[in-house]
Amino acid sequence: MKFLLVFPRFKYPSGDPPVGPLSLIAYLRRELPSVLVDFFDATFTPSLDAIEKKIELFSPDLVGVYCATLMYEDALKVGIIAKKHGARTVFGGPHSTMAPKSLLSRSCVDFVIIGEGERPLVHLLESYPDMAKIAKNTAIKIRGMKNQENMAKLQLIDDLDDLPFPAYDMVDMGRYIRHxxxxxxxxxxxxxxxxxxxxxxxxxxxxxxxxxxxxxxxxxxxxxxxxxxxxxxxxxxxxxxxxxxxxxxxxxxxxxxxxxxxxxxxxxxxxxxxxxxxxxxxxxxxxxxxxxxxxxxxxxxxxxxxxxxxxxxxxxxxxxxxxxxxxxxxxxxxxxxxxxxxxxxxxxxxxxxxxxxxxxxxxxxxxxxxxxxxxxxxxxxxxxxxxxxxxxxxxxxxxxxxxxxxxxxxxxxxxxxxxxxxxxxxxxxxxxxxxxxxxxxxxxxxxxxxxxxxxxxxxxxxxx
Ligand code: SF4
The missing domain is CATH 3.20.20.70 (Aldolase class I)
Known part of the structure; x- marks a missing residue:
């Protein structure tokens, strides 16, 4: 099983590393050692071609896309590329939590995670591709699936000390610090x-x-x-x-x-x-x-x-x-x-x-x-x-x-x-x-x- 997480920051470059997604990556690496996890940060490489190349090379089963409202358009483009290469997509982040229905009406979005991502994503990766099992987690919404509970029960990490350090090794920290x-x-x-x-x-x-x-x-x-x-x-x-x-x-x-x-x-x-x-x-x-x-x-x-x-x-x-x-x-x-x-x-x-x-x-x-x-x-x-x-x-x-x-x-x-x-x-x-x-x-x-x-x-x- 291979999972690629994309942080589609094409607009407004910043010297602030994406600590939330990096924390998620670190959590996945610890909880699911058998899953091959990779990360694409568009901050310093704002290129859809580069993302496509990454997907071609890594060939993920599932592509995760971080989606804040300011990234909406680019996040969807990443979803389209992922689907073109046969991967399924899961969207998370603030916009996904606030507007899951509109995202799920797009054919490039297969799953949406509501709220904090760590625990639902582990459930999704462990259960994939068993849809009935995936659907048991109400924080995961599935495109086209009927009878899903409307209310999502947030799956929060009770003790934040339990989180591993963010996976800083996945980004160019030297460049972030310079910026x-x-x-x-x-x-x-x-x-x-x-x-x-x-x-x-x-x-x-x-x-x-x-x-x-x-x-x-x-x-x-x-x-x-x-x-x-x-x-x-x-x-x-x-x-x-x-x-x-x-x-x-x-x-x-x-x-x-x-x-x-x-x-x-x-x-x-x-x-x-x-x-x-x-x-x-x-x-x-x-x-x-x-x-x-x-x-x-x-x-x-x-x-x-x-x-x-x-x-x-x-x-x-x-x-x-x-x-x-x-x-x-x-x-x-x-x-x-x-x-x-x-x-x-x-x-x-x-x-x-x-x-x-x-x-x-x-x-x-x-x-x-x-x-x-x-x-x-x-x-x-x-x-x-x-x-x-x-x-x-x-x-x-x-x-x-x-x-x-x-x-x-x-x-x-x-x-x-x-x-x-x-x-x-x-x-x-x-x-x-x-x-x-x-x-x-x-x-x-x-x-x-x-x-x-x-x-x-x-x-x-x-x-x-
Ligand atoms: S709700 Fe909290 S985080 Fe949001 S603007 Fe107000 S003080 Fe800041």
């Missing part, structure tokens, strides 16, 4: 990568949920701090990193975990610079002080909008915009750089509200910001509330893109919104206090290369 720009604001010379400590999120932001809950369940699960330290030590020894980002959605909601992690960082004398996501209202001065003493240098925070109405009525964000400035200045006092996520063009958002967000970002002490176009992704509360006429049945998700927005998924004039987005970036980064960051971004060949990669998120990329 990694997460800590450039501290120094573009830092060598680092992303790690994960948890799965799930207890909050209910309308543009994001219930996707995370559908993938990972209601309860947030953590690796132990000891286990994450082990992983970081491994990466430090193996790939000589001196920096990392804990890329969890909301790491700081578990204070006890965080404090233990900081204690271990100090005890083990890791001496690394690191960052993580947080939320307004989820981290206090005292914890920031402890974190900064053990190398915490970059805070990423979703502020989304400076309009409390948009935060409450549209995004269900659960934060108070009036609390954001205190968090930002507290971080700055402890030498922590602040990156903020904003969105423009929410349903019902007025021009004045958007301008308020842009002005808030501009005048704040935030070091870096991104302004996405508010895009209701399939299955989210935002989509079901504001897009009743979209995402039905066999829909075309190929135009869904929150970097560039598109006329089908935003509720206003897309050209003026894109223009406003560009002006927001220009205004923000051309502020005199951020010029030094811009200069730093073009101060060396490494820095220029990474900056170009970041800019690609604003400019349409033709990967093939």
């Amino acid at each position: 990694w720009f997460q800590m450039d604001v501290v120094s573009p010379a830092l060598r680092g990568t992303n790690v994960f400590a948890s799965r799930g999120c207890p909050f209910s932001c309308s543009f994001c949920q219930p996707t995370l809950t559908s993938l990972f369940g209601k309860k947030i699960r953590f690796k132990s701090p000891e286990r994450l330290i082990e992983e970081i030590l491994f990466l430090k020894e193996q790939y000589k990193i001196n920096s990392f980002i804990i890329d969890d959605d909301t790491l700081t909601c578990n204070k006890e975990w965080l404090l233990k992690f900081c204690t271990l960082l100090e005890e083990k004398k890791l001496c690394m610079q690191w960052g993580c996501n947080t939320r307004v209202g989820l981290i206090n001065e005292k914890i920031l002080e402890i974190m900064s003493k053990v190398g915490y240098r970059r805070m990423m925070v979703g502020i989304e909008s400076a309009s409390q109405r948009i935060l409450d009525e549209v995004y269900n964000k659960g934060i108070k915009i009036k609390d954001a400035p205190a968090l930002i200045s507290s971080a700055k006092e402890h030498g922590v750089k602040v990156f903020a996520y904003f969105m423009l063009g929410a349903p019902t958002e007025t021009s004045r509200e958007m301008q308020k967000t842009i002005d808030f970002a501009f005048t704040s002490a935030i070091d870096e910001a991104t302004f996405s176009i508010a895009t209701p992704l399939p299955g989210t509360f935002l989509a079901s509330r504001f897009m009743q006429n979209h995402y039905r049945g066999n829909d075309d998700f190929s135009k869904v893109d929150y970097y560039r927005g598109n006329p089908r998924t935003v509720s206003r004039n897309i050209r003026s919104l894109r223009l406003r987005q560009k002006l927001a970036f220009l205004k923000f980064y051309l502020h005199p206090k951020r010029i030094s960051f811009l200069l730093k971004s073009f101060s060396s060949i490494i820095a220029i290369r990474k900056s170009m990669l970041k800019l690609k998120r604003l400019v349409q990329v033709k990967g093939r």
